[in-house]
Amino acid sequence: MSDNQSLQAIANLRREYTRSGLRRKDLPNHPLALFQTWLRQACAAQLPDPTAMTVATVDAHGQPYQRIVLLKHYDNEGLVFYTNLCSRKAQQLVNNARISLHFHWNFLERQVMILGEAEKLTPIEVLKYFYTRPRDSQISAWVSHQSCSIASRDVLESKFIELKKKFQEKVPLPSFWGGYRVKFYTMEFWQGGKHRLHDRFIYQRAVNCWTIDRLSP
Secondary structure: OOHHHHHHHHHOOOOOOOOOOOOHHHOOOOHHHHHHHHHHHHHHOOOOOOOEEEEEEEOOOOOEEEEEEEOOEEEOOEEEEEEEOOOHHHHHHHHOOEEEEEEEEHHHOEEEEEEEEEEEOOHHHHHHHHOOOOHHHHHHHHHOOOOOOOOOHHHHHHHHHHHHHHOOOOOOOOOOEEEEEEEEEEEEEEEOOHHHOOEEEEEEEOOOOEEEEEEOO
């Protein structure tokens, strides 16, 4: 296949979205209620990594960055994830706490986009979660200086073995490891529709309620 044929083949990749629909009359007043329903359905469908979400932050020059992390908790106060506090994302959040999250449940033909501001979790919250992690994951938190250059994978594996021997009993919480709560003020829900006539609704926080608008696909 030639390069042109290959590019054309990619351009022709498409499918119809026909699994479901989303109507205004079916929307709850609070976006978290719909988010919870969709997340539970994604879990029930046994989708791979249903809690995986794209986290987008912006550096000091306005350059956006994205990466996938796992949602670890959510409630009316916000959505929670954990990371190395020296990582690129954490350093960018120091300068600009605005953040965007994105869930893509492809099999269900659904997406959720969230806008908000990230605030650090308290040391007690971080400690409580850290000790629910598998022991090897606790050690890995010490091993990785996230986003820093390293000479080879051998560096990581050697350090992991070294620390596994060092921490024979309880693994201490690294001072550079923590988490964030994303206090959301916008949630947008996307449900795939036939003929590309997708259903999109956006919730935006008002003074004492949430406004809901349908968006053109």
